[in-house]
Amino acid sequence: MSFRNTLNKNFNNHSETRDKHWDPALQTHYFKTTKDKAFDKLEPLFSNMKECQIVGISKEHGEISFNYKAGRKVFIIMTIIMVKPYRTAIDISATTESAIPFDFGYSHKLIPKLYDKIKKELDFVGTKE
Numbered sequence: 001m002s003f004r005n006t007l008n009k010n011f012n013n014h015s016e017t018r019d020k021h022w023d024p025a026l027q028t029h030y031f032k033t034t035k036d037k038a039f040d041k042l043e044p045l046f047s048n049m050k051e052c053q054i055v056g057i058s059k060e061h062g063e064i065s066f067n068y069k070a071g072r073k074v075f076i077i078m079t080i081i082m083v084k085p086y087r088t089a090i091d092i093s094a095t096t097e098s099a100i101p102f103d104f105g106y107s108h109k110l111i112p113k114l115y116d117k118i119k120k121e122l123d124f125v126g127t128k129e
Contacts, residue, residue: 012101012102012103013095013097013098013101013102013103014093014094014096014107015093015107015108015110015111016091016092016093016094017029017092017111023108025111025112025115026108026111027128028089028090028091029089029090029115029118029119029124029126030083030090030124030127031087031090031118031122031123031124031125032086032087032122032123032124033086034082034085034086034088035059035062035082035088036059038080038088038090038122039057039059039080041121041122042078042118042121043064045117045118046064051068051070052066052067052068052069053066053067054066055067055075062079062080062081063077063078063079064077065077068094071106072096072097072098072103072106073096073097074094074095074096075094075095075097076093076114077093078091078114079091079092079093087125088122090115092114092115094107094110094114095107
């Protein structure tokens with residue numbers, strides 16, 4: 001990890017996943033499912049979590065947005081995209097709401113925790129398409 005990446009991780013209030021992220025924990029995760037089945041599993045998962053409050057769901061756009069309130073308040077947007085039959089990508093964007101413009105890596109650490117919860121519900125394939 002370079003010095004720039006360390007600064008960006010700790011002195012920022014936003015983190016998101018992508019295919020070629022410098023941190024392997026924040027690379028896009030792929031699951032063996034369809035987009036609709038992923039929605040059917042993830043919507044109740046996050047609805048029933050006491051620290052989550054769902055703000056909006058758009059199956060047409062493949063997005064679930066919710067507020068995560070465990071310690072700090074974080075706004076999460078989860079994007080679910082079917083890239084191949086039975087191959088669905090899930091990307092997560094997390095923005096911490098605070099008075100100061102950085103969260104000391106809280107949003108960066110939260111994304112792998114959310115992926116761990118998703119992995120308990122869906123069959124994880126890997127981080128490479």
